[in-house]
Amino acid sequence: METIYALSTAPGRAGVAVIRVSGAGARDAISHLTGAEAPRPREAALRRFRDPETGAALDRGLVLFFEGPNSFSGEDVAEFHIHGGRAVVAAMLRCLGHMNFLRAAMPGEFTRRAFENGKMDLTAVEGLADLIDAETxxxxxxxxxxxxxxxxxxxxxxxxxxxxxxxxxxxxxxxxxxxxxxxxxxxxxxxxxxxxxxxxxxxxxGRKGERLRDGVEVAIVGPPNAGKSSLLNRLARREAAIVSDEAGTTRDVLEVRLDLGGVPVTLADTAGLREAVGAVEQEGVRRALARATKADLRIVVAAPGEGTDFTLARDGDIRVMNKTDLGGRAGEGVIGVSALTGEGLDALEAVLREKAGAAYEAQEHPLITRxxxxxxxxxxxxxxxxxxxxxxxxxxxxxxxxxxxxxxxxxxxxxxxxxxxxxxxxxxxxxxxxx
CATH class of the missing domain: 1.20.120.430 (tRNA modification GTPase MnmE domain 2)
Structure with missing residues (x-):
C-alpha cells in the first residue's frame, strides 16, 4: 500500500502545524528530511529539517514515530511538528511531494486506513467525524x-x-x-x-441522537409585526434579521445557530402568517407553514394589536406575548417579553433551554446518530x-x-x-x- 502524507492541522497561520505520514515509507520520510534515523517509537525528538535535494534548512521542530500496528492508522506513522507559518508548511509539503515513495493523501484516507486495519469500526469513524464537527x-x-x-x-x-x-x-x-x-x-x-x-x-x-447531531429546530411563528425578527435578533445577540414596521418584511425562512446549554439549536424566523399579498409573500407564508410543521419546537409570538389569542399554538409550543413595553400582557402559560428592551428574555431562554435540552440527558445506552x-x-x-x-x-x-x-x-x-x-x-x- 502506498505511503501517504498530509497536513493534519488546519491550514493558515498558527504557532504549530502537524504533518502526518502513514505507510511503510514513514521511516524513510524521517531520514530524508532529518538526515537521521527515526526516533524510538512514541518518543519526541528535536530535529532540524532540511530539503533532501539542496540541503537548505527548512525548520526546526519535533519528530514522532509510531510503529504499526500501534498507531492511529495501524501502519507506521511519522509526525512532524513544525512552526505553523504558511511558508514553512508549504516548504515541508513540497519536499515530501518530491519523494517518489510518497503521495498526497485523499480526504479521510488516514481514518479509512484505520478502519481497514481494524483500528476502528464504522460507527467509531462516524463518531470521529462528528467530534471534529461538534459545536456544543x-x-x-x-x-x-x-x-x-x-x-x-x-x-x-x-x-x-x-x-x-x-x-x-x-x-x-x-x-x-x-x-x-x-x-x-x-x-x-x-x-x-x-x-x-x-x-x-x-x-x-424519539430520534434524540440524530436531533442532537443535527441540531434542534425551533421555528418562530406568528402574525406580521408581532416582533418575530426582533425576538430572533435578541436571542441571537446580533442583527441577523431585518426589522421593519412594514408588514411582510420577512419573505423567506432565516436561520440562526445557537448553543443553548450545550444543545445545538437552529432558530428559524418565518414570514408572518396572514392572507398574503403578492406571489412572493405567498411563497414566504407557504415556507413558514412548512417549517413550522416540521420544527421540533415552536415559539408562537403574539403582540398587542397583532393577534393576541394564540390561535396558531399547539400542545408543547412556547407561547410568548411580545411588546410588553407597549402594554402586552402575558396570561397563564405565556411568557411576557419585550424584544425592544430585553425584558423577559432570560425567562424565555430558560424555558427554551429546558425544552431543547430535556431529551439529551445521559442515556443508559448510546443513541442512534445516523x-x-x-x-x-x-x-x-x-x-x-x-x-x-x-x-x-x-x-x-x-x-x-x-x-x-x-x-x-x-x-x-x-x-x-x-x-x-x-x-x-x-x-x-x-x-x-x-x-
Whole structure:
C-alpha cells in the first residue's frame, strides 16, 4: 500500500502545524528530511529539517514515530511538528511531494486506513467525524462516546447473540441425527424475543441522537409585526434579521445557530402568517407553514394589536406575548417579553433551554446518530420478527436460520463487518484531508 502524507492541522497561520505520514515509507520520510534515523517509537525528538535535494534548512521542530500496528492508522506513522507559518508548511509539503515513495493523501484516507486495519469500526469513524464537527458540549459528549466504541460495542454485542442463536439453528439443520441437545431450535424463542425488545426500545428513542447531531429546530411563528425578527435578533445577540414596521418584511425562512446549554439549536424566523399579498409573500407564508410543521419546537409570538389569542399554538409550543413595553400582557402559560428592551428574555431562554435540552440527558445506552444506523436496525428487527413468527408457527429450521442470518448481516453492515464497500466512499468523503 502506498505511503501517504498530509497536513493534519488546519491550514493558515498558527504557532504549530502537524504533518502526518502513514505507510511503510514513514521511516524513510524521517531520514530524508532529518538526515537521521527515526526516533524510538512514541518518543519526541528535536530535529532540524532540511530539503533532501539542496540541503537548505527548512525548520526546526519535533519528530514522532509510531510503529504499526500501534498507531492511529495501524501502519507506521511519522509526525512532524513544525512552526505553523504558511511558508514553512508549504516548504515541508513540497519536499515530501518530491519523494517518489510518497503521495498526497485523499480526504479521510488516514481514518479509512484505520478502519481497514481494524483500528476502528464504522460507527467509531462516524463518531470521529462528528467530534471534529461538534459545536456544543452535548454534541462533543455524544460524538466522543461513539468514537470510543460505545455504539459499536452495543451493536456487536447484539450481533454476537444473533450468531450464537444462528449456530444453534444451523446445528439442528446440519446434524439432525447426531448427538446434539434435543429441540435446539425451540429454545431460541425467549432469546429472540428479548433481543427484539431491546432493539425496539433502542429504535423508539424519539430520534434524540440524530436531533442532537443535527441540531434542534425551533421555528418562530406568528402574525406580521408581532416582533418575530426582533425576538430572533435578541436571542441571537446580533442583527441577523431585518426589522421593519412594514408588514411582510420577512419573505423567506432565516436561520440562526445557537448553543443553548450545550444543545445545538437552529432558530428559524418565518414570514408572518396572514392572507398574503403578492406571489412572493405567498411563497414566504407557504415556507413558514412548512417549517413550522416540521420544527421540533415552536415559539408562537403574539403582540398587542397583532393577534393576541394564540390561535396558531399547539400542545408543547412556547407561547410568548411580545411588546410588553407597549402594554402586552402575558396570561397563564405565556411568557411576557419585550424584544425592544430585553425584558423577559432570560425567562424565555430558560424555558427554551429546558425544552431543547430535556431529551439529551445521559442515556443508559448510546443513541442512534445516523439514518443508516436506523435503517439497519429496522431491517434487523424485521428479520427477527419473521424468525420469531416462524418459531411460533413451528416452521422449518431453515427458515428461522435464514432470518437470523439476515438480522446479523443488517447489524454487521452498521459496524462495517459485512457488505460495506459501497458505503465507504460516502462515509469518508466528508472528512478533511489529513484526517
Amino acid at each position: 458540549e452535548a454534541q462533543r459528549v455524544q460524538a466522543l462516546r461513539q468514537m470510543e466504541g460505545a455504539l459499536g460495542a452495543l451493536y456487536e454485542g447484539w450481533r454476537a447473540r444473533l450468531m450464537k442463536a444462528l449456530a444453534y439453528a444451523e446445528a439442528e439443520i446440519d446434524f439432525p441425527d447426531e448427538e446434539v441437545p434435543g429441540d435446539l431450535i425451540a429454545k431460541l424463542g425467549p432469546d429472540i424475543e428479548t433481543l427484539s425488545r431491546e432493539i425496539a426500545a433502542h429504535l423508539d428513542d 439514518a443508516r444506523h436506523r435503517e439497519g436496525l429496522a431491517e434487523c428487527a424485521a428479520s427477527l420478527g419473521r424468525a420469531g413468527d416462524a418459531l411460533r408457527a413451528g416452521r422449518d429450521a431453515e427458515l428461522v436460520a435464514e432470518d437470523l442470518r439476515l438480522a446479523a448481516r443488517a447489524l454487521g453492515r452498521i459496524t462495517g463487518r459485512v457488505d460495506v464497500e459501497d458505503l465507504l466512499d460516502v462515509i469518508f468523503r466528508d472528512f478533511c484531508i489529513g484526517k
